[in-house]
Amino acid sequence: KNEVEQSPQNLTAQEGEFITINCSYSVGISALHWLQQHPGGGIVSLFMLSSGKKKHGRLIATINIQEKHSSLHITASHPRDSAVYICAVRGPWDSNYQLIWGAGTKLIIKP
Amino acid sequence: KAGVTQTPRYLIKTRGQQVTLSCSPISGHRSVSWYQQTPGQGLQFLFEYFSETQRNKGNFPGRFSGRQFSNSRSEMNVSTLELGDSALYLCASSFEGNTYEQYFGPGTRLTVT
Numbered sequence: 001k002n003e004v005e006q007s008p009q010n011l012t013a014q015e016g017e018f019i020t021i022n023c024s025y026s027v028g029i030s031a032l033h034w035l036q037q038h039p040g041g042g043i044v045s046l047f048m049l050s051s052g053k054k055k056h057g058r059l060i061a062t063i064n065i066q067e068k069h070s071s072l073h074i075t076a077s078h079p080r081d082s083a084v085y086i087c088a089v090r091g092p093w094d095s096n097y098q099l100i101w102g103a104g105t106k107l108i109i110k111p
Numbered sequence: 112k113a114g115v116t117q118t119p120r121y122l123i124k125t126r127g128q129q130v131t132l133s134c135s136p137i138s139g140h141r142s143v144s145w146y147q148q149t150p151g152q153g154l155q156f157l158f159e160y161f162s163e164t165q166r167n168k169g170n171f172p173g174r175f176s177g178r179q180f181s182n183s184r185s186e187m188n189v190s191t192l193e194l195g196d197s198a199l200y201l202c203a204s205s206f207e208g209n210t211y212e213q214y215f216g217p218g219t220r221l222t223v224t
Contacts, residue, residue, distance in 0.1 A: 043203075043215035088154075090210040091210075098210070101153050101154045103153045
């Protein structure tokens, strides 16, 4: 079993729909990252969070440390949101662990 | 501030050759990390350099090596190329280290024939 699991692997939705992408992990963490990779390869860091919720524009990320689960939500989705969304977790602050990467969720938003 | 730049963007090599990829981080960033991305595999961590020292290394064979210069620019070298080395190679820079916020370059697409 992978230490970081994302679901769904693929998601196709219509423009305007509310999107939820999930990330579950099995290790103790100090922080969780959400990143976005557009076709062509460019990766952009969206959020780094340790607790609670963060919002940036139409994107919302939440994390529940007790349940070892995070969600990325996109409100009023748009075709330009089509990308692969990746979560990655960081081990405890005093560790030297590398980020553990999820496999990504490929999102397609149809106009 | 200029973003992370990688050169070259595309490269075609044949088996057995060696290749050197370059990454220029954001000005002031001390950490440069390298990742390999192949279809279906996700991002695989290669190594991280911080202030010219290799701080962490992933599970890749010794054919993969890197270095960082005093201006934080980094190079990655792959010797004796294999077909399986065909991938997108991404570098990312960070001020504090790669478990904090990273800024990714556009990647170098390496094709080994």
